[in-house]
Amino acid sequence: MIPVCRLxxxxxxxxxxxxxxxxxxxFHTDDGEVLAxxxxxxxxxxxxxxxxxxxxxxxxxxxxxxxxxxxxxVDAPPARLPVRxxxxxxxxxxxxxxxxDAPPNLPPCAVARAGGGFA
Amino acid sequence: xxTTSLPESLIATLPGGYYTSPETFAAEQxxxxxxxxxxxxxxxxxxxxxxxxxxxxxxxxxxxxxARDNSVRAxxxxxxxxxxxxxxxxxxxxxxxxxxxxxxxxxxLQGKLVAAPNxxxxxxxxxxxxxxxxxxxxEWLGYVWICLADDPPxxxxxxxxxxxxxxxxxxxxxxxxxxxxxxxRRIVYDVRANWKLIVENFMECYHCATIHPExxxxxxxxxxxxxxxxxxxxxxxxGADVKGFTxxxxxxxxxxxxxxxxxxxxxxAITVKPQVFxxxxxxxxxxxxxxxxAVDRTVVxxxxxxxxxxxxxxxxxxxxxxxxxxxxRQDFAACERCQPAMSSRLYAGxxxxxxxxHHIGAFHDWVHDRLADRLPR
Numbered sequence: 346m347i348p349v350c351r352l353x354x355x356x357x358x359x360x361x362x363x364x365x366x367x368x369x370x371x372f373h374t375d376d377g378e379v380l381a382x383x384x385x386x387x388x389x390x391x392x393x394x395x396x397x398x399x400x401x402x403x404x405x406x407x408x409x410x411x412x413x414x415x416x417x418x419v420d421a422p423p424a425r426l427p428v429r430x431x432x433x434x435x436x437x438x439x440x441x442x443x444x445x446d447a448p449p450n451l452p453p454c455a456v457a458r459a460g461g462g463f464a
Numbered sequence: 465x466x467t468t469s470l471p472e473s474l475i476a477t478l479p480g481g482y483y484t485s486p487e488t489f490a491a492e493q494x495x496x497x498x499x500x501x502x503x504x505x506x507x508x509x510x511x512x513x514x515x516x517x518x519x520x521x522x523x524x525x526x527x528x529x530x531a532r533d534n535s536v537r538a539x540x541x542x543x544x545x546x547x548x549x550x551x552x553x554x555x556x557x558x559x560x561x562x563x564x565x566x567x568x569x570x571x572x573l574q575g576k577l578v579a580a581p582n583x584x585x586x587x588x589x590x591x592x593x594x595x596x597x598x599x600x601x602x603e604w605l606g607y608v609w610i611c612l613a614d615d616p617p618x619x620x621x622x623x624x625x626x627x628x629x630x631x632x633x634x635x636x637x638x639x640x641x642x643x644x645x646x647x648x649r650r651i652v653y654d655v656r657a658n659w660k661l662i663v664e665n666f667m668e669c670y671h672c673a674t675i676h677p678e679x680x681x682x683x684x685x686x687x688x689x690x691x692x693x694x695x696x697x698x699x700x701x702x703g704a705d706v707k708g709f710t711x712x713x714x715x716x717x718x719x720x721x722x723x724x725x726x727x728x729x730x731x732x733a734i735t736v737k738p739q740v741f742x743x744x745x746x747x748x749x750x751x752x753x754x755x756x757x758a759v760d761r762t763v764v765x766x767x768x769x770x771x772x773x774x775x776x777x778x779x780x781x782x783x784x785x786x787x788x789x790x791x792x793r794q795d796f797a798a799c800e801r802c803q804p805a806m807s808s809r810l811y812a813g814x815x816x817x818x819x820x821x822h823h824i825g826a827f828h829d830w831v832h833d834r835l836a837d838r839l840p841r
Binding site (some may be wrong): 362368380384385389390391392395397406407461 | 563
């Protein structure tokens with residue numbers, strides 16, 4: 346399990362970006378749920394932790410793709426592929442993650458970032 | 465200018481070139497409109513967080529919006545990335561953020577850069593430093609005033625001071641509760657004339673009996689040619705048989721209750737340089753804002769403000785609005801009549817001002833001071 350932060354340090358309505366590879370976004374929803382998905386939008390490299398949460402959906406700040414925080418499914422385009430979800434464990438007021446071992450759906454530029462030279 | 469040969473009754477106007485020269489206009493944009501407080505919008509135009517307006521001030525486009533904390537914000541309407549115009553609409557509403565349509569740099573309502581493609585791979589980009597560039601902003605009389613200067617002048621001196629100079633004290637305008645009034649009607653005029661012709665026209669009443677028959681019927685003293693602005697603290701009195709400030713002298717709307725007895729049945733007018741005219745009558749306020757867009761083109765946005773309950777009740781404002789709408793159309797037609805002749809060789813040295821217009825000379829001195837040594841030779 347990877348420790349993220351104390352639950353008390355992540356107020357409702359806010360998100361925490363964990364600098365794993367690829368990074369993970371942990372959301373504390375207005376309803377009090379703590380949910381984790383891959384942080385990178387599958388359409389173009391943008392941080393979903395910088396996006397806007399309504400209910401259990403996050404809207405990408407760049408092109409308004411929406412992902413379901415529980416299932417990772419695409420609720421609104423232009424994204425086509427889902428994000429992975431990760432299991433959240435709360436113990437003694439601390440948020441831990443069990444990372445998914447499925448292959449991530451990263452956008453082209455996030456995969457190619459080491460190579461550079463793309464338009 | 466033939467100042468030395470003028471008879472004593474006359475003083476000179478500005479030379480014709482001041483109204484036609486793009487170089488003069490460019491100097492005015494820089495040293496007047498981009499240097500002073502500029503009345504940009506009615507606060508209620510930004511009715512809720514995310515509502516926005518774009519306005520042209522001098523050579524700049526300025527984006528006005530209301531942030532989540534309900535404060536009004538003003539920014540240069542320029543993306544910090546590659547300079548694309550961020551908002552091209554004159555007004556609208558965003559839910560959460562302004563996004564550049566070119567590369568999707570995304571700014572929140574306080575101007576902070578909140579997202580951009582690959583932004584997380586560039587952690588050295590400071591999201592505030594690369595946020596939208598702020599413009600100084602304040603609210604007064606229910607209007608949003610902005611200043612593009614790096615070091616804005618005192619709002620008290622420039623704006624409030626001008627009203628005090630005309631009305632005698634700031635309490636005189638506070639009694640009209642201008643911030644609490646509601647916009648009953650807005651009319652936008654696209655005037656093909658230099659902004660100074662419009663200011664000069666508004667300052668004098670020598671033309672009133674000739675081109676404003678309805679206004680002169682309501683304010684008979686205007687027939688003597690002396691504008692309310694010629695004096696300090698003087699309001700032109702309604703004619704004895706006039707019931708209200710309407711196109712036919714019929715009853716107006718509900719009187720603003722805080723208006724003083726000695727302000728009742730009177731009309732006051734104020735020019736707040738460089739681009740605001742305010743007219744005060746007992747039941748409403750007529751508030752003009754000019755947007756000079758070119759040396760020979762000025763957009764004038766005019767609001768008729770009434771008690772909120774009058775507007776909410778859907779009362780008939782037509783006769784009330786029509787009086788000053790006619791005055792505006794009459795005035796702007798006169799300005800448009802002058803504009804083409806400003807480039808006549810006959811007017812190269814300018815024209816003359818009669819005694820009831822001599823106070824316009826102070827406006828010309830002010831223009832000269834603002835542009836002193838800054839005009840291209």
